[in-house]
Amino acid sequence: MSIVKLNNRGVRSATTFGSISGLGEMRFIKKQTASSSATLSFVDGTSDVVLDNTYKEYIFTLNNMHPENGGGSPMMTASTDSGSSYGVTATTTDFRSTHSESGGSTGVVYRTATDLAQSSDEVNIFGGTGTGNENDECCVGIVHLFNPSSTTFVKHFIARTHGYADDDRAYSNFSAGYFNTTSAIDAIRFINGSSNDMDAGDICLYGIN
Numbered sequence: 375m376s377i378v379k380l381n382n383r384g385v386r387s388a389t390t391f392g393s394i395s396g397l398g399e400m401r402f403i404k405k406q407t408a409s410s411s412a413t414l415s416f417v418d419g420t421s422d423v424v425l426d427n428t429y430k431e432y433i434f435t436l437n438n439m440h441p442e443n444g445g446g447s448p449m450m451t452a453s454t455d456s457g458s459s460y461g462v463t464a465t466t467t468d469f470r471s472t473h474s475e476s477g478g479s480t481g482v483v484y485r486t487a488t489d490l491a492q493s494s495d496e497v498n499i500f501g502g503t504g505t506g507n508e509n510d511e512c513c514v515g516i517v518h519l520f521n522p523s524s525t526t527f528v529k530h531f532i533a534r535t536h537g538y539a540d541d542d543r544a545y546s547n548f549s550a551g552y553f554n555t556t557s558a559i560d561a562i563r564f565i566n567g568s569s570n571d572m573d574a575g576d577i578c579l580y581g582i583n
């Protein structure tokens with residue numbers, strides 16, 4: 375896939391997706407596809423995954439994540455020992471906006487039930503796709519992880535997701551926080567939550583120069 379852009383003289387040029395030039399370069403690293411998957415893990419040095427000091431920012435894209443049995447919510451957690459254990463302590467904030475298909479119900483809500491305060495639980499990055507197990511229920515989103523290899527600072531992240539649930543609503547979720555460790559984070563694991571596997575969808579990892 376090629377992307378057309380303008381250079382500093384206004385001349386059109388093209389670049390190949392996976393190496394997007396600009397203020398920085400966005401480099402494709404790894405794609406994983408869910409198929410009745412309990413977890414999708416990105417571990418530095420495993421299966422061509424890079425999650426080290428090569429890049430100061432990493433981006434995960436979530437595309438059409440669908441739960442296997444209805445319900446659940448995409449979540450993530452981190453590791454500092456190459457995935458031998460997960461559950462790095464995190465503090466987060468979480469709110470979402472909603473709008474029903476009928477137009478009769480809207481709102482913006484802070485989600486006290488899903489934020490974390492110095493917890494080793496998984497970080498909730500979406501509000502849930504409902505419990506109806508409808509085929510068209512899914513969510514999409516982007517997660518930014520900043521400077522995970524720092525041994526000086528905590529590891530900040532921002533998640534912006536959107537999805538459709540069985541109550542016929544659009545849900546836009548905004549969550550952010552930090553993994554409270556000065557050890558290098560070298561693995562990120564995604565799960566669906568509520569003991570439900572990820573039936574379909576894919577997650578791609580990119581590095582930003």
